Amino acid sequence: MDQQQKTTLGALQGSMTGPTNNSTAAAQALLSNPGAAQAIVNNPGAAAAAQALLNNPAAAQALVNNPGAAAAAQALLNNPTAAQALVNNPGAAAAQSLLGNRGTQPLLNNHGVGQQHMGVHGVGQPHMGVPGAIHASMNKPRTAQALMMSPSDSHALIRGDRGGMLSMSDDNVMMKQILATHVPDGREFDVGPLLYLVEDILNRATQQVDYFVKGTTQAQIEMEEKAVQASYIAMLEALTYTIDRIASELSYKALGGSDAHATTTAIFNLLSSYAWDAKLVLSLSAFALNYGEFWLLAQIYSTNQLAKSMAILKQLPSLLEHTAPLKPWFDALNKLIRTMVDVTKCVVHFKELPSMYISPDVPAMATTMTHIPTAVYWTIRSMVACATQISSLSSMGHEFGISTTESWELSTLAHKLQNIYEHLKQQLNFCYQYIEERRDVETYKMLLNLFDPNVLHIDNMKILKALIYAKDDKLPLLDGATKRQVSLDVLRRKNVLLLISSLEIASDELAILEQIYNESRVHATRLESQYEVVWIPIVDHSIVPLPEETQTKFENLLSTMPWYSVQDPLLIQKPVIRFIKEVWHFRTKPILVVLDPQGKVVSPNAIHMMWIWGSTAFPFTSLREEALWREETWRLELLVDGIDPMVLNWIKEDKYIFLYGGDDIEWVRRFATSARSVASASRIPLEMVYVGKSRKREQVKKVTGVINAEKLSYAWQDQAMVWFFWTRIESMLFSKIQLGRADDQDPMMQQIKKLLSYDRSGGWAVLSRGSNIAVNGHSTTVLPALGGYDEWKVNVAEKGFDLAFKEYHDKIHDVAHPCCRFEFPTTTRTPENMRCPECHRIMEKYASFICCHDEQGIPGSLF
DSSP states (O other): OHHHHHHHHHHHHHHHHSOGGGHHHHHHHHHHOHHHHHHHHHOGGGHHHHHHHHTOHHHHHHHHHOGGGHHHHHHHHTOHHHHHHHHHOGGGHHHHHHHHOGGGHHHHTOGGGTOOOSSOTTTTSOOOSOHHHHHHHHHOHHHHHHHHTSHHHHHHHHHHHTTTTTOHHHHHHHHHHHHHHOOOOSOOOOOHHHHHHHHHHHHHHHHHHHHHHHSOOOOOOOOOOOSOHHHHHHHHHHHHHHHHHHHHHHHHHHHHTOOHHHHHHHHHHHTTTSOHHHHHHHHHHHHHHHHHHHHHHHHHTTTOHHHHHHHHHTTHHHHHTTTGGGHHHHHHHHHHHHHHHHHHHHHHHHHHSOTTTOOTTSHHHHHHHHHHHHHHHHHHHHHHHHHHHHHHHHHHGGGTTOSSHHHHHHHHHHHHHHHHHHHHHHHHHHHHHHHHHHHHHHHHHHHHHHTOTTOOOSSSHHHHHHHTOOOSSSOOEEETTTOOEEOGGGGTTSEEEEEEEOTTOOHHHHHHHHHHHHHHHHTTTSGGGOEEEEEEEOOOTTSSSOOHHHHHHHHHHHHHOSSEEESOGGGSOHHHHHHHHHTSOOOSSOEEEEEOTTSOEEESOOHHHHHHHGGGGTTOOHHHHHHHHHHOOSBHHHHHTTTOHHHHHHHHTTOEEEEEEOSOHHHHHHHHHHHHHHHHHHTOOEEEEEOOOSSOHHHHHHHHHHHHHHTOSEEOOOHHHHHHHHHHHHHHHHHHHHTTOTTOOOHHHHHHHHHHHHHHTSOEEEEEETTEEEEEEEHHHHHHHHHTHHHHGGGHHHHOHHHHHHHHHHHHHHHHOOOOOOOOOTTSOOOSOOBOTTTOOBOOOOOOOOOOSOSSOSTTOOO
16 A cells, blocks of 8 residues: 555656646646545645645646646645645745636636535536546546545635625525525425424534533433424425435535535425425425434444444444544534524524514515525525535545634634524514514503403403413412412402502501501401402513512512512513503502402502501592592591501590691701790690601601700601601592592691691691691791790680680781692602692692702602
């Protein structure tokens, strides 16, 4: 063997270093001797022969001028030493022109020596410029086969396709040919189950590389079963013949050295009657069949004698012993295969888009439809390239792919295909967004119809499913008592209170609500206990999944809820959130929407009823709300009920009571001192309680501290009590606004509005005897009235302290007439207009900017 190799090399050297007018003979000798061609590739010693050629400019020029010297030029291109000499030797300018002259392209793309085209004009047409070389290769099949199976074959493929693969004009020519093959017959196939099989095969096949190179197995995630076995069988019976034909085409053309574009076009001709997505999935199935078989043998040949014998025929044992040097090639191959799968899935997803929500004339869809043929072409073309290189690998064993040229071809295709995939994915996302918007509009209209007061329902399940979660594949609620997930059925035919809030709900609000809820549970048989609360969390859906901070905040809140809660805030769909905001007027403050057992809205927001009357307001309907207001009177219990038992005891004892508030420490000191002095002089039992202010929590704490230190009066130490007091007063106004009765002329409503207005503009005080309120005054009138005690003390004995004080206070009030003001933040429903509680005129509307220099403020304040 060595002797034969020496003789071959000697003959080759002699032919290449001979006279310049014998260059044709040198090329012919190379073509006629397969051993010589192989020697150039395998034996670095052949560099001397190539060097001799490079040192002779005349010989190099002959190579350029004489197409018959194709094989010699090919050998030159594939010898690293000769190539380096070519670069380093300025005298070899003629040889340099061989590498850069596009006129040599037909030479490198000669079908007779197994070249493949990747994008050249006129692909698939017979080459007539090199008759001698073509005839030589056709007459000597062993020579053609030897050249075809050589790495030089792939080298020339890449060099010949550097421009063509990425040429836009070439793409246009090729796509015209491909589009001409597309003649669908209207048959539709659900390619999903087949694609699932193919993806599973290719996923497992591409994972085998790491197993053989690293010697370790990777954790494989079992793909979820998505189709019934019977559906696979029915589909495969219909498509197996076509898949086998494509697989045979890939294998035969890969071994025969056929042009890549011609092979791709042949596959398109076989699939002319299929839709684009079916062409792609069927082709990928054929490729997976061959590639999966290759790796299946590699996986089991060591334990299965039949597989071992077949593997030996395919040179697999030798190949698998030398996988490490081929790792870059395998990586490039697997990357391309994964990209092929990605593009295929993307095209299938386009086909699966629901036509009822998106039509072909939608811009994103129309743009994609023009690009899908190109995507399908390059994906199938990539399959051809992969099949060709895998065939070369099987034929040559571990000697294949010593250089990085093969990896370069696969990487180039992967890059092109990845760009196509990114574009398709972007357009697909546009389509998904368009469909989502259409579905959201449809869902929103459906909600409007469901909540139409004229529509009757048997129970509340249809309503609750539309609001929370329509499917039956998961348990959407968490039971606050047992911390177990439950279905919506636990709410069937029950009165349901939907507590709708953001994640910023204040702890004070939750504490008071929980107290009211737990009190109602103590007497579960009572009528007012027959309701369930469900927390509906509202979060921003623009960031999915939720940021960790948001998720943590939600979970912390969820753990504190004693009632039912939606266990995942993303279950609440965007059109539902839109409905809640636009129809139920949710902003940021919690609302409590009440549904009766049939799912009808009986109160758009019962939170105000809950704050004012607690569970007594059951069943929390607007009719019940109006009935409760008819029963109410302007009395002290209305202001402090359920907050402080001590004040309720004072009422029972029929004591004189001053409720007062404000944030001016000096006014508080003067008022408390004057009140004590007047009460002492009149010899009446007077109690005072400081109830703070609706905002400026930190300032209220300071005032409370001064009152305690100087023992000016009794003051609420718990800020939750202060919050609940003002929340109830504000709820009284909002309850009236919601009922459309904010401007009622009844004295009770006027007094409530006065109290809220005074709180906005300074200090205030309410004087009562027992439950009967005598005076509700502003700081600018109450303190002067106390200061004028000497003028009205004579009436105390006759009229009583409370009436004497009222008469004198009203005189001052008529002169002072303090301004009234109400402030509504943009986060709450704002009434169109308001009447002044003092003069009953329509109040002027202003836009204001307010800062209370308090980071926390009064949590949950409605203003």
